[in-house]
Amino acid sequence: MTDRRLLLVHAHPDDESIGTGATMAKYVAEGAHVTLVTCTLGEEGEIIPQDLAHLAADQDDALGPYRIGELDAACDALGVEDHRFLGAPGRWRDSGMMGVASNDHPRAFWRADLDEAAGELVKVIREVRPQVLVTYDDNGFYGHPDHIQAHRVSRRAFELAAKPGFGEGEPWQIAKFYHTAIARSGMRRTAEALREAGTDFLVEDVDDMPFGSHDEDITTEIDARPWIGNKTEAFRAHATQIIVDSPWFALSNNIGQEVLGVEHYTLAIGVPGRPVPGPPVEVGGLGEPHDRENDLFAGIH
Numbered sequence: 213m214t215d216r217r218l219l220l221v222h223a224h225p226d227d228e229s230i231g232t233g234a235t236m237a238k239y240v241a242e243g244a245h246v247t248l249v250t251c252t253l254g255e256e257g258e259i260i261p262q263d264l265a266h267l268a269a270d271q272d273d274a275l276g277p278y279r280i281g282e283l284d285a286a287c288d289a290l291g292v293e294d295h296r297f298l299g300a301p302g303r304w305r306d307s308g309m310m311g312v313a314s315n316d317h318p319r320a321f322w323r324a325d326l327d328e329a330a331g332e333l334v335k336v337i338r339e340v341r342p343q344v345l346v347t348y349d350d351n352g353f354y355g356h357p358d359h360i361q362a363h364r365v366s367r368r369a370f371e372l373a374a375k376p377g378f379g380e381g382e383p384w385q386i387a388k389f390y391h392t393a394i395a396r397s398g399m400r401r402t403a404e405a406l407r408e409a410g411t412d413f414l415v416e417d418v419d420d421m422p423f424g425s426h427d428e429d430i431t432t433e434i435d436a437r438p439w440i441g442n443k444t445e446a447f448r449a450h451a452t453q454i455i456v457d458s459p460w461f462a463l464s465n466n467i468g469q470e471v472l473g474v475e476h477y478t479l480a481i482g483v484p485g486r487p488v489p490g491p492p493v494e495v496g497g498l499g500e501p502h503d504r505e506n507d508l509f510a511g512i513h
């Protein structure tokens with residue numbers, strides 16, 4: 213199906229690569245139209261390279277424009293050509309982690325008017341007319357306010373885009389709404405491998421990590437291992453946020469994670485498609501035979 217159109221809504225530059233980079237590269241390579249909407253510029257991020265520390269919000273406050281360049285390079289690595297910032301670049305600002313003072317910035321995404329922000333996403337939805345939307349679950353995958361808001365705005369836009377009489381343009385009903393996921397079982401395997409590898413990264417107890425799904429909650433397994441190189445290159449593009457020591461990576465907290473070529477999702481709205489019969493994905497996958505979808509567009513005719 214060459215008219216496959218996938219919309220991904222992410223909070224900050226780097227999230228697209230971390231959670232869905234291999235999937236995006238796969239679908240672009242297979243001829244789908246992939247649209248990325250990023251809700252903020254990541255202005256409040258920590259900065260890993262010391263020589264760029266001056267960009268920080270409490271110094272030059274120039275990290276946002278710098279991360280636009282990082283995101284452009286990451287999209288190039290993934291083959292993604294259709295990228296937008298929600299509303300416009302800088303319309304809403306990175307809110308910082310939950311509870312910090314920047315949550316109260318006048319432009320903080322966490323403070324955005326839900327219908328105003330959703331209205332901007334409806335414009336993209338009615339223009340692109342995607343069959344599939346991917347964003348985070350209602351906890352924002354790990355509890356970051358901008359991630360929670362990205363979920364809320366996406367769910368509201370999903371409803372408004374299909375509503376006759378709302379806003380400009382023809383109504384459009386998205387068929388499948390997915391949440392990103394990562395399997396705790398895979399996280400345990402990664403932690404064990406990190407310990408054995410003896411890297412400089414910290415190894416956190418999986419039960420102490422603020423994210424992770426139970427295997428039974430994962431409905432969809434996308435095997436995009438052929439595009440793990442694209443994903444790794446995209447990680448390297450986000451150099452203010454991500455350290456790469458392939459196959460491992462870490463954010464500024466230096467907690468080791470694995471660059472995964474198999475990416476997992478939970479179908480929140482829509483009818484699941486039946487998987488194409490094939491062997492279970494052993495490396496990075498959930499391993500055991502299952503009836504999970506292996507295509508985000510499964511069941512869409």
Ligand SMILES: CC(=O)N[C@H]1[C@@H](O[C@@H]2[C@H](O)[C@H](O)[C@@H](O)[C@H](O)[C@H]2O)O[C@H](CO)[C@@H](O)[C@@H]1O
Nearest residue numbers: 224254256257258306307308309463464465
């Ligand atoms: C992946 C992601 O959402 N990154 C966000 C996050 O960054 C984290 C934050 O600075 C945290 O304090 C660190 O311990 C962690 O290592 C960072 O990844 O929050 C930032 C501020 O909102 C945001 O810019 C970044 O993209």
Ligand SMILES: [Zn+2]
Nearest residue numbers: 223224227356
């Ligand atoms: Zn983020």
